[in-house]
Amino acid sequence: MNCKNCDTPLNGNFCSNCGQKADTHHITFTHFLHEFFHAFTHTDTGILLLMKGLITRPGFVAREYIDGKRKKYFNPLTFLVILSSVYTLMSYKTGYFEALTGVNPQAGRGSGEFRETMEIMLQNGKVMNLFLMPVILSLLSWLFFRRLKTNLAENLVLNSFVLGQIYTIMTVIFIPGFLLFPESIRINNNVFHLLMLGYMTIAYHQFFKGNIFVTLLKVILIIVLFILLFWACIWGFVIVKHMILD
Numbered sequence: 111m112n113c114k115n116c117d118t119p120l121n122g123n124f125c126s127n128c129g130q131k132a133d134t135h136h137i138t139f140t141h142f143l144h145e146f147f148h149a150f151t152h153t154d155t156g157i158l159l160l161m162k163g164l165i166t167r168p169g170f171v172a173r174e175y176i177d178g179k180r181k182k183y184f185n186p187l188t189f190l191v192i193l194s195s196v197y198t199l200m201s202y203k204t205g206y207f208e209a210l211t212g213v214n215p216q217a218g219r220g221s222g223e224f225r226e227t228m229e230i231m232l233q234n235g236k237v238m239n240l241f242l243m244p245v246i247l248s249l250l251s252w253l254f255f256r257r258l259k260t261n262l263a264e265n266l267v268l269n270s271f272v273l274g275q276i277y278t279i280m281t282v283i284f285i286p287g288f289l290l291f292p293e294s295i296r297i298n299n300n301v302f303h304l305l306m307l308g309y310m311t312i313a314y315h316q317f318f319k320g321n322i323f324v325t326l327l328k329v330i331l332i333i334v335l336f337i338l339l340f341w342a343c344i345w346g347f348v349i350v351k352h353m354i355l356d
Contacts, residue, residue, distance in 0.1 A: 157192070160184040164275040168309070169316025172268040176260075186270035190277075194240045197277040197285075206285050209295045244269050246339050250332045255318045272313045276306055307333065 111132070112118060113125035120132045160183050163171045175183050201207040248265040255265075284302050288295060307329060315325045 157184045157189060160189060160271075161275065161278060164271055164278075167316065168272055168275060168313035169268070169318070172271050172313070172317050175271075176264050176267055186267045186274070190244060190270040190274040191240070193274040193277040193281070197281045198240075200281050200285050204285055204289060206288050209288060209292065210299060242340055242343060243336070244273055246336050246343075247273070247332065250335055250339075251314065254328045254332060255314070255320070258318050258320075260318075268313065268317050272310060276309065279305065279309075 111120050113120055113128065113130055113132070115130040116125065116128045118125055118127040123132050124130065125132065160171070163183070171183060172186075175186065198207075201210075244266060247269045248262060251269065252260065252262050252265040280302065284298055288298055291298070307326075310333070311322070311326045311329045314320075314329055315322050318325065
């Protein structure tokens with residue numbers, strides 16, 4: 111009997127070439143549900159195991175993944191996409207996103223380009239965060255910790271794990287907190303940013319193994335530069351669009 115995926119002769123329960131199971135029974139709805147729950151709850155490679163490790167060991171988890179323990183952990187980019195999608199859905203359905211954007215009463219005012227920049231952010235902010243945030247953060251962390259000889263892709267692994275867990279925290283803590291105390295959205299937002307600063311500092315300290323206070327200062331600079339670069343990207347898009355259309 112040959113593997114149905116790569117046609118390699120089988121000798122056991124798994125293919126020695128591609129790793130696919132020898133038993134490829136018919137796809138049924140029950141099979142689909144089993145695979146879905148298996149991905150989330152499997153004791154060795156499930157997403158819940160990854161979340162548990164990321165609570166206190168985000169930098170170590172990323173380092174282990176980079177060092178070769180790929181089978182043990184859920185794929186970082188898949189993890190980021192899943193959790194950011196869940197957070198986006200929950201934030202829109204509960205009104206959390208509207209409440210956050212409503213904190214700034216100046217949104218939508220000002221010059222035409224500024225107003226258009228704000229409108230793009232309000233309408234597409236979550237999707238843009240998914241693509242821009244991990245890339246910009248990874249570029250900045252690579253630049254600030256360049257002496258430690260990690261490449262850009264390895265920084266992307268680290269920041270995907272970190273951002274995925276941050277989306278998890280927002281979904282299970284901050285959105286329910288908003289629903290219970292909607293009038294405290296400012297406090298909710300401020301606490302989140304402090305938590306994000308602390309969590310990123312711990313993750314970067316574990317991953318890069320530098321001085322904790324130096325790491326904290328670098329993380330503060332990275333967050334400030336990220337905000338500036340993020341808005342610069344949107345504003346630059348608006349400028350280029352007007353140059354082309356006009």
